[in-house]
Amino acid sequence: MRGYEQLMEDILAAIPDEIDKREGSLIFTAIAPIASMISEQQWYADNIMDATMADTARGDDLTRKCAEHGVNRYPASSAVRKAVFTTQDGARQDVQLETRFGAEGITYLVTKRLELGVYELACEQTGKAGNLYFGPILPINNPYLGAATLSDVLIPGEEIESDDALRERFYIVVNSRPFGGNIDQYKEYIRAIPGIGDVKVFPTPEGQGGKVQCVIIDADNRPASPTLVAKVQEIINPEPSGKGYGLAPIGHDTTVSTVEELAVDVETSVAVRPDYTVHDLEPVIRQQIERYLQSLVFVDDVIRVSRLDAAVLEIDGIADIRGTTINGQAGNLLLSARWDKYEVPKMGNLTVVEMPDV
Numbered sequence: 574m575r576g577y578e579q580l581m582e583d584i585l586a587a588i589p590d591e592i593d594k595r596e597g598s599l600i601f602t603a604i605a606p607i608a609s610m611i612s613e614q615q616w617y618a619d620n621i622m623d624a625t626m627a628d629t630a631r632g633d634d635l636t637r638k639c640a641e642h643g644v645n646r647y648p649a650s651s652a653v654r655k656a657v658f659t660t661q662d663g664a665r666q667d668v669q670l671e672t673r674f675g676a677e678g679i680t681y682l683v684t685k686r687l688e689l690g691v692y693e694l695a696c697e698q699t700g701k702a703g704n705l706y707f708g709p710i711l712p713i714n715n716p717y718l719g720a721a722t723l724s725d726v727l728i729p730g731e732e733i734e735s736d737d738a739l740r741e742r743f744y745i746v747v748n749s750r751p752f753g754g755n756i757d758q759y760k761e762y763i764r765a766i767p768g769i770g771d772v773k774v775f776p777t778p779e780g781q782g783g784k785v786q787c788v789i790i791d792a793d794n795r796p797a798s799p800t801l802v803a804k805v806q807e808i809i810n811p812e813p814s815g816k817g818y819g820l821a822p823i824g825h826d827t828t829v830s831t832v833e834e835l836a837v838d839v840e841t842s843v844a845v846r847p848d849y850t851v852h853d854l855e856p857v858i859r860q861q862i863e864r865y866l867q868s869l870v871f872v873d874d875v876i877r878v879s880r881l882d883a884a885v886l887e888i889d890g891i892a893d894i895r896g897t898t899i900n901g902q903a904g905n906l907l908l909s910a911r912w913d914k915y916e917v918p919k920m921g922n923l924t925v926v927e928m929p930d931v
Contacts, residue, residue: 575615581606583646613829627743635736637785639743646739652703652730653800654681656710660719665690673697673713674721677706680713681723693800694723696730704793727800728768729792741904754785754822759809762820763787766808768801768916770794771871775912783815785827786912793869794917797831805829835908836921837866837876842928843884849890851927857888866918874910876918878903896927 575583584604585594593599623629630638636646658668667690672683674694679692679702696703710721734742742764751758756774763772768791775786789805791797797805810819810827817823839862845851865884869876882894899906900921908916 575612577609577612580612581605584608600918613836619641627740631736635739639739642743642747644739644743644746647731647734647765647767648839649699649726649733651699652701652726653684653728653768654694654696654703654723655687655727656681656694657722657724657727658690658692658693658717658719659722663720666719668692668717668721669715672715674710675713676708676710676723679703679706681710693727698730700730700732723796727798728804731767731792734917749800754825759785759787759821759827762809763789763805766805768792768797769805773871773915778912781822781826783826785821785825788912788915789828789829789831789916790870794867795919796834796917798897802829802831811825830913832870832915832917833909834919837906837918838900838923839881839897839919840924840926841882841903842926843885844893844897844928846890846892851925854888854890855923855925858885858891858925859920861885861888862923863920866920869908870917874916876906876908876910878905893928 581604584607585601588594588600592600607632624631624634625638627638639646656674658666660666667686668683669688670683674681674683680697681703682697683692684695685693687693704726707723710723712721746761749757749761751761756776759774760772763769770790770792772790772792773788775788777784778786784798787805787809789797791801806829808819809829810821810825815821815824815826819827821827841858843851843854843858845854861884862881865881866876876899877895878899881899882897885891885894897903908918910916
């Protein structure tokens with residue numbers, strides 16, 4: 574885009590030199606407002622272009638652009654939690670459905686009985702806030718006199734999809750060919766279900782014709798709860814299987830399962846820079862390793878010592894690292910990535926020993 578100065582220069586260059594073009598002259602004064610307005614219009618035109626292209630659009634503009642291709646921004650969703658209700662003596666007791674409880678500014682609605690004194694609760698606020706609290710909750714609209722304790726996250730709540738996530742999914746969808754129950758279509762359907770983080774699709778595992786295995790993780794990249802697995806199964810392929818009552822094509826025996834977490838214990842020796850201590854850096858080291866392990870989920874089934882060391886070396890205060898072991902072995906650790914046993918890493922114990930900086 575040509576700015577005001579460049580426009581003035583180009584316009585004045587087109588005027589014969591016999592005419593006074595100096596600043597303050599009649600010609601200069603006459604064309605200056607025009608150049609300014611042209612520059613402003615060009616700025617607006619560039620912004621319009623940015624707002625209509627998927628790689629530069631933001632916010633509502635990106636939402637509308639993606640919707641043109643059938644890719645709709647995922648809205649924020651509410652968490653589904655499990656709660657246990659007991660009498661003052663500690664015995665489990667039932668409560669009425671549609672009663673409300675709350676704690677720390679978050680409220681929950683009792684929606685489904687699982688067993689005596691155990692219920693599903695739907696968070697009345699959207700987003701991840703409903704995933705965070707564990708512990709006692711208090712009645713809001715009922716005279717319940719027993720104890721109520723909020724426990725497991727059955728389906729994680731999610732924030733509204735970010736621009737970066739929507740843009741990435743947009744490119745995946747428009748560049749893939751979801752059709753007729755192929756892998757891309759299964760991924761598109763399952764990823765759109767609230768609470769789902771990602772899915773790995775195994776067509777005809779072990780050569781079983783017509784069989785499709787979908788392995789899911791929740792929005793926090795952790796094993797999905799039985800409630801979420803059952804929900805996805807019901808949406809994709811309810812009983813009777815293969816009859817086309819869900820999203821799976823007729824004839825597909827599609828089953829849904831989740832991953833298994835493998836605890837990863839790490840031992841390493843580090844040299845720290847002056848003004849740092851191992852004690853101060855250990856929480857940061859753990860955070861970096863956890864971030865690396867999370868990046869492997871459904872991407873790589875090998876935990877690599879070199880990548881782990883590189884992640885730790887990015888920390889300010891770490892001068893060197895050596896002797897790293899993973900689950901007691903010096904080499905890389907291979908995770909199971911089978912359809913019937915898919916492992917994802919989970920940070921276990923961390924042991925950090927200080928060594929001299931040589």
